[in-house]
Amino acid sequence: xxxxxxxxxxxxxxxxxxxxxxxxxxxxxxxxxxxxxxxxxxxxxxxxxxxxxxxxxxxxxxxxxxxxxxxxxxxxxxxxxxxxxxxxxxxxxxxxxxxxxxxxxxxxxxxxxxxxxxxxxxxxxxxxxxxxxxxxxxxxxxxxxxxxxxxxxxxxxxxxxxxxxxxxxxxxxxxxxxxxxxxxxxxxxxxxxxxxxxxxxxxxxxxxxxxxxxxxxxxxxxxxxxxxxxxxxxxxxxxxxxxxxxxxxxxxxxxxxxxxxxxxxxxxxxxxxxxxxxxxxxxxxxxxxxxxxxxxxxxxxxxxxxxxxxxxxxxxxxxxxxxxxxxxxxxxxxxxxxxxxxxxxxxxxxxxxxxxxxxxxxxxxxxxxxxxxxxxxxxxxxxxxxxxxxxxxxxxxxxxxxxxxxxxxxxxxxxx
Amino acid sequence: xxxxxxxxxxxxxxxxxxxxxxxxxxxxxxxxxxxxxxxxxxxxxxxxxxxxxxxxxxxxxxxxxxxxxxxxxxxxxxxxxxxxxxxxxxxxxxxxxxxxxxxxxxxxxxxxxxxxxxxxxxxxxxxxxxxxxxxxxxxxxxxxxxxxxxxxxxxxxxxxxxxxxxxxxxxxxxxxxxxxxxxxxxxxxxxxxxxxxxxxxxxxxxxxxxxxxxxxxxxxxxxxxxxxxxxxxxxxxxxxxxxxxxxxxxxxxxxxxxxxxxxxxxxxxxxxxxxxxxxxxxxxxxxxxxxxxxxxxxxxxxxxxxxxxxxxxxxxxxxxxxxxxxxxxxxxxxxxxxxxxxxxxxxxxxxxxxxxxxxxxxxxxxxxxxxxxxxxxxxxxxxxxxxxxxxxxxxxxxxxxxxxxxxxxxxxxxxxxxxxxxxxxxxxxxxxxxxxxxxxxxxxxxxxxxxxxxxxxxxxxxxxxxx
Numbered sequence: 098x099x100x101x102x103x104x105x106x107x108x109x110x111x112x113x114x115x116x117x118x119x120x121x122x123x124x125x126x127x128x129x130x131x132x133x134x135x136x137x138x139x140x141x142x143x144x145x146x147x148x149x150x151x152x153x154x155x156x157x158x159x160x161x162x163x164x165x166x167x168x169x170x171x172x173x174x175x176x177x178x179x180x181x182x183x184x185x186x187x188x189x190x191x192x193x194x195x196x197x198x199x200x201x202x203x204x205x206x207x208x209x210x211x212x213x214x215x216x217x218x219x220x221x222x223x224x225x226x227x228x229x230x231x232x233x234x235x236x237x238x239x240x241x242x243x244x245x246x247x248x249x250x251x252x253x254x255x256x257x258x259x260x261x262x263x264x265x266x267x268x269x270x271x272x273x274x275x276x277x278x279x280x281x282x283x284x285x286x287x288x289x290x291x292x293x294x295x296x297x298x299x300x301x302x303x304x305x306x307x308x309x310x311x312x313x314x315x316x317x318x319x320x321x322x323x324x325x326x327x328x329x330x331x332x333x334x335x336x337x338x339x340x341x342x343x344x345x346x347x348x349x350x351x352x353x354x355x356x357x358x359x360x361x362x363x364x365x366x367x368x369x370x371x372x373x374x375x376x377x378x379x380x381x382x383x384x385x386x387x388x389x390x391x392x393x394x395x396x397x398x399x400x401x402x403x404x405x406x407x408x409x410x411x412x413x414x415x416x417x418x419x420x421x422x423x424x425x426x427x428x429x430x431x432x433x434x435x436x437x438x439x440x441x442x443x444x445x446x447x448x449x450x451x452x453x454x455x456x457x458x459x460x461x462x463x464x465x466x467x468x469x470x471x472x473x474x475x476x477x478x479x480x481x482x483x484x485x486x487x488x489x490x491x492x493x494x495x496x497x498x499x500x501x502x503x504x505x506x507x508x509x510x511x512x513x
Numbered sequence: 514x515x516x517x518x519x520x521x522x523x524x525x526x527x528x529x530x531x532x533x534x535x536x537x538x539x540x541x542x543x544x545x546x547x548x549x550x551x552x553x554x555x556x557x558x559x560x561x562x563x564x565x566x567x568x569x570x571x572x573x574x575x576x577x578x579x580x581x582x583x584x585x586x587x588x589x590x591x592x593x594x595x596x597x598x599x600x601x602x603x604x605x606x607x608x609x610x611x612x613x614x615x616x617x618x619x620x621x622x623x624x625x626x627x628x629x630x631x632x633x634x635x636x637x638x639x640x641x642x643x644x645x646x647x648x649x650x651x652x653x654x655x656x657x658x659x660x661x662x663x664x665x666x667x668x669x670x671x672x673x674x675x676x677x678x679x680x681x682x683x684x685x686x687x688x689x690x691x692x693x694x695x696x697x698x699x700x701x702x703x704x705x706x707x708x709x710x711x712x713x714x715x716x717x718x719x720x721x722x723x724x725x726x727x728x729x730x731x732x733x734x735x736x737x738x739x740x741x742x743x744x745x746x747x748x749x750x751x752x753x754x755x756x757x758x759x760x761x762x763x764x765x766x767x768x769x770x771x772x773x774x775x776x777x778x779x780x781x782x783x784x785x786x787x788x789x790x791x792x793x794x795x796x797x798x799x800x801x802x803x804x805x806x807x808x809x810x811x812x813x814x815x816x817x818x819x820x821x822x823x824x825x826x827x828x829x830x831x832x833x834x835x836x837x838x839x840x841x842x843x844x845x846x847x848x849x850x851x852x853x854x855x856x857x858x859x860x861x862x863x864x865x866x867x868x869x870x871x872x873x874x875x876x877x878x879x880x881x882x883x884x885x886x887x888x889x890x891x892x893x894x895x896x897x898x899x900x901x902x903x904x905x906x907x908x909x910x911x912x913x914x915x916x917x918x919x920x921x922x923x924x925x926x927x928x929x930x931x932x933x934x935x936x937x938x939x940x941x942x943x944x945x946x947x948x949x950x951x952x953x954x955x956x957x958x959x960x961x962x963x964x965x966x967x968x969x970x971x972x973x974x975x976x977x978x979x980x
Contacts, residue, residue: 180944182540277900277953278910278920279608280574332957338612476537489949490899498537 121219121238121443122353122377124408125167125470126196128507132454132468133412134426136371138359139312140412141302143509144198147210147246150314150359151258152302154200154208154248158513165466165507166195173221173444177495178228178486185229187444188222196507206250216242216316217266217352219443229441229486229493230273230282236442240266240321240352244298258300264319265292268350270442275488276331283332283341289325289348308363316355318381323348327389345390354378359410366416373410379403379433406433414456424454424468437481444497446474454505462511467504474499545588548940550741551693552590556635557581558647558683559698562927563638564672565594567913567920567954571640572601572623575913575954578921581636581696583928583946594636595672598623600956602671606914607958614907616914617958625671633678633686641666643702644719644727647683651675662715684731688738695735696931698745698879700724700865704857708750709917711797711843712776712850721860725867732868743875743934745927746862748883751851754906755916756795759804763796764789768807771796771833773840775847778823781836782847793848798906798916800844807833807840814841875938877930886911897926898949907955914955921954 124130127145130137137145141153144163173187198212217240223233246260267290273282300314325348329341356378361371380403410428417423430448432439439445454468474497482492557563557580564571565579573596576582585592600607600619609617627634639646643657650656652675653665670676673686680686687695703719735742750756763771764786771784773794784794796804803814812828815821822828827837846854862880869876886895887904894901894909902923903909906916911923919927925948932943 176540180543182542275953278907278922279953279955279957281953281957333959334608334611334957337610340611485899487898487947487949488900488953489897489947491947491949496537496540 121217122355123167123169123194123215123218125169125194125503125505126214126216127163127198128165128167128454128466128468128505129424129456131167131470131503131505132424132426132452132456132466133371133414134410134428134450134452134470135375135408136359136361136373136410136412136426136428138300138314138357138373139302139310139361140359140369140371141312143507144200144210144212145196145507146248146258147198147200147212147244147260148196148214148216148242150300150302150312150357151210151244151246151248151260151298152250152256152300152312152314154210154246154258155202155206155250155256156302157200157208158202158511160202160512161198161200162510162512163196163198163507164509165197165505166193167503167505168193169501169503171221171499171501173441173497173499175229175441175444175495175497177493178491179480179494182496183228185223185227187441188224190220190222192218192220194218208248210246210248211244213241213243216240221442221444223441231275231488232440232484232486232493233272233442235269235271237269238266239268240264240319242296246298254304256302258298258302258314260298262296262298262317262319264294264296264321266290266294266321266323266350268323268325274329274331276335277488279332279335281332283329283335285327285329287325287327287346289323289346291321291323294319294321310361312357312359312361314355314357314359316357318354318378319352321350321352323350342389347388347390351381353381368416369414371410371412371414373408375408375410377406377408377433380405402435402438404433404435406431420458422456424452424456424466426450426452426470432477436477436479437483439477439479439482439497440484440493444474444477444499446477446497446499448472448474462513464509466507466509468506470501470503470505472501472503545944546942547588548936548942550935550939550941552585552588553693554635554690555581555585555588555590555592555694555696556633556637556687556690556692556740557584557592557696557698558687559638559696560642560702561638561640561918562701563696563698564636564640564668565638565924566640567915567918568606568956569618569915570601570603570605571595571597572599572605573597573626574599575601575921576636578924578951578954579636579638580924580928580931581638583925584696584931585635587928587932587943587946592635593627593630593632595628595634596626598626605956607956608914609958619956619958628671628674633680633690634672635690637672637683637686639666639672639683640668641702642669642683642699643706644700644724644731647699647731648727649682651681684734688734692738692740695738695740695742696745697731697735697742697874698877699731700728700747700861701750703861704747704854705750705917707857708846708850708854709755709797709799711841711845712847712853713843716776718854718857719861721857721864724861725864728861728864728868729871732872732874735874736872741875741939742872743877743931743938744865744869745877745879745931746865747858748879749858749887750854751792751795751846752883752887752904753917754904754909754912755798756846757792757904758798758906758916759796759800760784760789760792760794762801763804763807766804768804768833771807771840771845772836773833773845773847774842776842776850778842779825781839784845784847792851795846795851796840797844797846800840803832803841803844807831810838812838814844818843875934877927877934879927879930882926882930898947900949902926922948922951925951 126148141150146153194215196214200210248258250256296317296319359373412426452470458464484493486493565576567575603622609615830838833840894903
């Protein structure tokens with residue numbers, strides 16, 4: 098029955114697709130930052146500073162609440178497989194990664210905050226029976242961060258932040274496997290979760306001049322160890338001989354560290370410009386291990402090639418009045434993987450983001466920020482794919498086009 | 514101030530509106546160069562293989578991958594076939610269980626889907642067709658199996674549909690289409706019937722001289738049509754899993770020697786384990802039903818097949834071991850019979866090559882290709898598009914469950930061999946088919962499940978039931 102071992106190996110091959118695509122980092126943690134194209138590290142002047150730059154918390158007085166959500170509507174299509182140019186559309190779905198932040202200033206030099214947000218996540222689904230079904234049907238990853246942060250300002254223009262991050266995550270991956278030489282496809286579903294993972298953050302903010310602010314922020318890697326099950330269903334006859342194994346699995350996933358530096362300049366009293374450089378350490382992830390808990394079933398390990406990558410962000414905020422400001426931003430996000438490793442679990446590419454937004458203080462203590470972000474991924478044509486979409490060795494070459502529309506709303510409330 | 518506010522938002526909206534549009538580059542599939550070949554009207558003449566027959570019947574999900582249909586898709590031309598919805602015309606072999614390996618005979622029947630097509634089919638492969646039939650058969654009662662053996666072949670009525678079309682034989686229906694391109698793969702049955710019956714029915718392959726004359730006549734007609742023609746020769750029948758599976762299995766299960774009847778049903782001969790392992794004698798796949806009775810007293814073969822027990826057989830003696838109850842001749846191709854089959858294949862292929870040469874036809878040397886696939890079995894198989902193929906039964910991936918007819922993926926391999934010949938002969942550059950994209954074609958029998966308390970019975974079970 099060695100013949101059927103390949104089906105086991107295919108199950109174990111499930112995980113890589115999701116991990117090798119670095120673009121599943123979510124950078125929407127507050128409508129204001131999103132409106133500024135994410136160039137917020139040197140600003141960090143609302144409760145979302147807990148995520149962006151905890152050192153900024155000392156700027157806030159009293160107690161602050163910030164609650165919001167981002168509505169993300171991605172769309173992707175794949176044309177191929179080369180030489181064919183047939184269009185395959187990713188199913189359209191809308192995601193709502195939400196955020197809540199609470200900060201409190203204990204003294205002018207000491208503040209603390211707690212929050213919850215979603216720093217990494219992904220959801221892609223392709224139609225049943227589509228040409229890439231042996232690579233991806235549904236892929237879903239959700240991670241939650243609960244950061245507990247502190248900020249201390251030893252002198253007036255300098256502040257430090259540090260935090261502990263509790264995290265939990267769950268993952269679901271489904272796809273088909275061919276039963277060749279037998280007719281029909283098997284269906285494989287892998288789900289798992291990790292209830293306890295942790296990370297940490299450090300940050301600082303320095304204002305050498307009244308008009309100039311410099312920020313830096315470090316967010317650590319988080320090691321997840323998913324525990325869950327792999328279930329393969331197909332023909333009863335294959336199941337009877339154990340060719341479609343099901344069982345408990347464990348798998349490791351490390352989300353990368355982020356190091357961000359930012360600067361913000363108050364050009365005129367009404368206009369502030371900001372810029373960030375965000376470095377993302379994807380190269381820390383170099384191999385993947387999926388283990389069946391049952392020692393009878395073979396485990397698998399595979400090397401993965403990731404590269405560190407970066408995002409450059411620019412933002413502008415124009416204060417129309419004391420109650421209303423207009424936000425605008427632009428960023429460039431460099432894809433972290435070489436094109437040959439791009440898979441339909443996450444159609445990655447270099448991305449350009451353009452955002453606009455408005456911050457309106459409706460009442461003395463209560464305000465609302467709304468932002469719209471459009472992301473255009475550059476057209477990516479893969480000619481040397483390492484992703485195999487047949488029972489044989491045929492590469493999944495073709496052309497990806499992706500874009501996304503994001504709408505974010507945050508409500509903030511200030512208690513003296 | 515208001516001006517700045519308006520202009521910023523206006524600018525932003527313009528930018529977003531522009532990039533929000535569907536702005537992706539047009540892609541075009543590369544054009545295929547056909548050289549001097551013209552596929553405007555493409556006709557394929559043949560037997561069960563050309564019809565896409567697999568696992569004992571024709572059914573749509575197998576016919577879709579018949580080699581001429583794959584070629585037609587690759588060159589983008591129309592190809593009408595006599596499709597029958599799954600599971601085919603009744604009697605599809607399906608896997609009931611893998612361990613122990615059990616085959617289910619699916620008696621459910623599909624329906625013909627393309628009966629009302631008003632012209633002859635492009636796919637003129639008729640299961641069971643002999644070379645003679647291409648020239649002479651117009652119906653189930655004018656085909657060789659009826660004329661010479663009294664057995665009608667209903668496939669001729671289903672595919673040639675002369676009661677409606679009244680056009681004639683496979684050849685006449687081909688010429689009536691004014692074809693621009695023809696493939697011809699015929700003659701397999703002129704030796705296969707002899708071989709699969711253990712050398713009993715018919716008692717000899719088609720006479721080599723007759724074969725040469727008939728093939729030459731067909732060649733003449735096809736050449737006169739003005740179409741480009743590619744023919745394929747006959748693969749070595751003795752290497753298909755129908756013959757290579759049961760003998761070695763007997764040895765594995767500890768059968769020490771096999772005592773069998775030679776073709777006169779009088780003489781008894783003995784095959785050693787080595788003979789069984791090295792294909793010196795070939796036990797047919799039909800023999801798998803009787804192999805479990807080896808060493809036991811039985812007359813099962815005779816009672817099953819309605820044959821009176823021969824006077825020289827004592828059913829109470831050990832089957833296949835005792836010379837008074839030998840393994841039946843109809844279930845074995847012995848060394849002498851293998852020579853007869855091989856000589857026929859060689860002679861037929863000489864005729865086919867000669868006709869191809871005479872008329873300037875392309876020739877697909879299926880025999881050599883199959884022999885090299887067979888040879889590679891002993892060195893780990895042949896890798897094609899990343900899949901390892903062997904000629905072994907089921908696990909090898911090349912054959913359907915009947916052990917004779919190619920799987921869908923094997924049809925892909927055959928189609929590629931035709932395309933290679935077309936590309937060379939006519940200066941074309943038709944891309945090869947990715948065999949890995951062709952799905953598996955061996956079906957599992959879906960068993961009735963009582964998991965939720967009620968029996969789950971597929972609807973089609975009742976389709977042919979009379980109340």
